[in-house]
Amino acid sequence: MNRTWIVAVLTLAAVAGLGYVHPFGNPRVEPPKGPGTLLKGAKMPADAKAVLITKCADCHSSETRWPMYARVAPGSWLIERDIVEARKKMDLSQWEEMPAEKQDVLMAKIIQEAKSEEMPPIQYLALHWNAKLSTADVRALSMLGKSAGGSEAALGGAGDAARGKMVFEKRCTGCHAMAVNREGPRLAGVYGRKAGSVAGFTYSIGLKNLGVTWNDVTLERWLSDPDLVVKDNNMSFSVPKAEERRDLIAFLKQQQSID
Secondary structure, three states: OOHHHHHHHHHHHHHHHHOOOOOOOOHHHOOOOOHHHOOOOOOOOHHHHHHHHHHHOOOOOOOOOOOHHHHOOOHHHHHHHHHHHHHHHOOHHHHHHOOHHHHHHHHHHHHHHHHOOOOOOHHHHOOOHHHOOOHHHHHHHHOHHHHHHOOHHHHOOOOOHHHHHHHHHHHOOOOOOOOOOOOOOOOOOOOOOEOOOOOOOOOOHHHHOOOOEOOHHHHHHHHHOHHHHOOOOOOOOOOOOHHHHHHHHHHHHOOOOOO
């Protein structure tokens, strides 16, 4: 065997061996629990459930289908890293074991990321182009908010402003502040204000022309699902749980305008 062949064999052996090294953790050690465990007990529309299982389960569950190239380092390391992180954020195989509160938070995040096209990530789509969410997929996932929170009928009863402050800090401060415009408009004085009217903020055309005033009913509709209020909007997040919407509205009522 000449030197070239020796080098080639040793190189292949090294690459194969590195495929069994797991610098970011080894998601392969978790045995599959079976397709029947995916979203078991989930209270969500069948269409949304089907999209999550079809488009998300490869990374976000123990039912990962490992392609041949997932054994070739260093690419295998990146794949394993992404799957480890994906399961930490949301594991569809463990849905039934999650507290209801965590399920609601995850459903809200799913809606947000689907509408903003944050998921699936670009590196995954490069190899799995059919995992891209279609318009119908996004529409189906948007209905997750209905499964967790109900509708205007859930408005009954006064919200708790103290709890609403915690909801605001947990769900809203990524884009909004009270006193200044950020990715979203400032929210001080939003209750009783006409939609699309904060000076210096660039609204979508649809929201600017909406012509409603923010009150209990309109905020309830908006927070439940912005797309049902106006199609052309830039808010990719919702508050799926009715109690949290009531509390958040109670908190926003107390925030006086700074104008």
